[in-house]
Amino acid sequence: METTRKQIEREPTGVPGLDEALKGGLPKDIITLVTGTPGSGKTTLSMQFLIYGAQHGEKGIYFTLEESAADIIEQASLFDPSVNDLIASNMLKIVEVPIVDYDSMKETISAESDALDAKRIVIDSVNYFQMFFPDIISIRRAIMEVSLMLKSRHALGILIGEIPSGEDKLSTFGVEEFAADGVIALYLLEKQGTFTRAMRIVKMRNTDHITKFMPIEITDKGLVVYPNAELFQDV
């Protein structure tokens, strides 16, 4: 019964509407896979998550394997100019991870997270792990291992996973959704020639959550979720 249920500790995401959809925020110390096609909002959501944490005393770190740190900072500063101050005051750090080898990447993630004492950690994206290995089994093993590595740090983690446009699945390697405690999928849906943005919380450990597709928008303030709205208004 509701009254006997143990209250779990939660952390606000910083994304308007998402905490309501999660019935109060992300459970502590979990790893969430944020998955979607290019342009679906994964980087925007993840930066909002880090900026919110940094503004509330939790240091955040973003590991980028693809986009330059300068591009990520520039895009984030368009919807929240405080990003530059947060970086200057050492509350937020964007780290470019060179694609050299898997062990160097793990060492970079571990050492940089330790040095900052990061409480929120984002890795963008696990798809780049395929640069380190010739076979899918090794890629899958690496994704599981990095997820466990983040989990052991007692931080909130986001793994970003990219799905090729037009594919109706949650992950590229078939393991990302199992490596994470939670899965948030972002969509760019096409209906009658117009594109609609949507989000679905596919799973989230230790909490009830909204399960339907929810409309989202990317505005000049970042990504906004509308948990009480219907995705398509049939008129």
Ligand SMILES: Nc1ncnc2c1ncn2[C@@H]1O[C@H](COP(=O)(O)OP(=O)(O)O)[C@@H](O)[C@H]1O
């Ligand atoms: N101020 C804005 N207003 C509306 N849409 C925006 C704005 N800034 C960015 N976008 C949209 O957000 C998308 C970028 O999202 P991003 O988080 O980088 O996606 P992903 O990381 O999933 O590839 C762009 O393709 C653009 O359509």
Ligand SMILES: [Mg+2]
């Ligand atoms: Mg991105």
